Amino acid sequence: MSLALPDSFPELIRSTFNSAKESGALLFSESTDKDIVVQDLTFNVRIVPALGQKPVNNKDNDDVEKPKKKFDPFETPEPALFLCSLGEKYSIILNKFSILPYHYLCVTTKFESQNAPLSEDDLIAAWACLQADLDPNMRQLAFYNCGERSGASQAHKHLQFISVSKQPKLLPDVALSYGVPESKDAIGQFPTYHPAVPFAHFVLPLPPNPTGNDLVMRFSSLLARTLNVLRRHEQRDISFNFAMTKEWIFVAPRSQESADDISINATGMIGLMLAKSDEQMEQIKTRGPLELLLSVGVDRVIEDEAHHDY
Numbered sequence: 001m002s003l004a005l006p007d008s009f010p011e012l013i014r015s016t017f018n019s020a021k022e023s024g025a026l027l028f029s030e031s032t033d034k035d036i037v038v039q040d041l042t043f044n045v046r047i048v049p050a051l052g053q054k055p056v057n058n059k060d061n062d063d064v065e066k067p068k069k070k071f072d073p074f075e076t077p078e079p080a081l082f083l084c085s086l087g088e089k090y091s092i093i094l095n096k097f098s099i100l101p102y103h104y105l106c107v108t109t110k111f112e113s114q115n116a117p118l119s120e121d122d123l124i125a126a127w128a129c130l131q132a133d134l135d136p137n138m139r140q141l142a143f144y145n146c147g148e149r150s151g152a153s154q155a156h157k158h159l160q161f162i163s164v165s166k167q168p169k170l171l172p173d174v175a176l177s178y179g180v181p182e183s184k185d186a187i188g189q190f191p192t193y194h195p196a197v198p199f200a201h202f203v204l205p206l207p208p209n210p211t212g213n214d215l216v217m218r219f220s221s222l223l224a225r226t227l228n229v230l231r232r233h234e235q236r237d238i239s240f241n242f243a244m245t246k247e248w249i250f251v252a253p254r255s256q257e258s259a260d261d262i263s264i265n266a267t268g269m270i271g272l273m274l275a276k277s278d279e280q281m282e283q284i285k286t287r288g289p290l291e292l293l294l295s296v297g298v299d300r301v302i303e304d305e306a307h308h309d310y
Ligand code: AMP
Pocket: 073, 074, 078, 081, 093, 094, 095, 096, 097, 098, 105, 145, 151, 152, 153, 154, 158, 265
């Protein structure tokens, strides 16, 4: 499957974002940000006072006695937020509750579960979206929160895209700077990780123009290790975060959705965290971002000692 966004995508997203914001279809929350530096890692914490008002996980609406059909905002995307189709399987829409400008989603047109791993088509769609350069000073980041404990709030399969600063480097960039061990398998490299980060995470670099097969092989290699770690920690359901740029793929297993009332998703696991207030920012600083992320991730010690037996 070969996919591409329209050449006019950067203009399309700017004009649709501005009109949706103006009409009130898109709710943009103002924020400020601060960095916390830990060794050679920088954690960027974005403080968003409006975060407390954002609708939370659909699961909160559960009524045990009388189950209701949960509202699926991606079944029929709001026209004011719709950007374009991507092939027959995907719709590209703006995030209704944006903290960063031009935050958009790639949702499956027919319902698929957010608890399912990414397919080859999903990876090709993600790669196609990453090619749209919305701002030459920024870089594009794709992320996917898979499973009940991953920080996802919607059950309908959706990949997300944001523009992020080129500096400071994210956790996967720094992890790769320690080198990638060679392997004799088809990829030629073993997944690597940051040696000072206590939670399990796996990173592989991407070749310049990956084929669908290149993406699948790398994602499968990271997912296999992730499943292995979850099994060793006797996690009963499969939750993980995925992130991808043009340079790398990252996957980290998850054990908890949040810690200290701080919700963490894929962006948090690579160093881009959200806080509701200055107090919450201080809380992250005091506890330490690595300690906080370890409590929602999975300890990597056992995995390190084990041979990969998948
Ligand atoms: P997650 O919380 O990671 O599952 O991502 C789901 C995203 O969908 C959130 O960032 C929400 O802001 C966004 N969202 C919720 N409702 C809508 C909607 N009606 N249209 C577009 N985006 C939405």
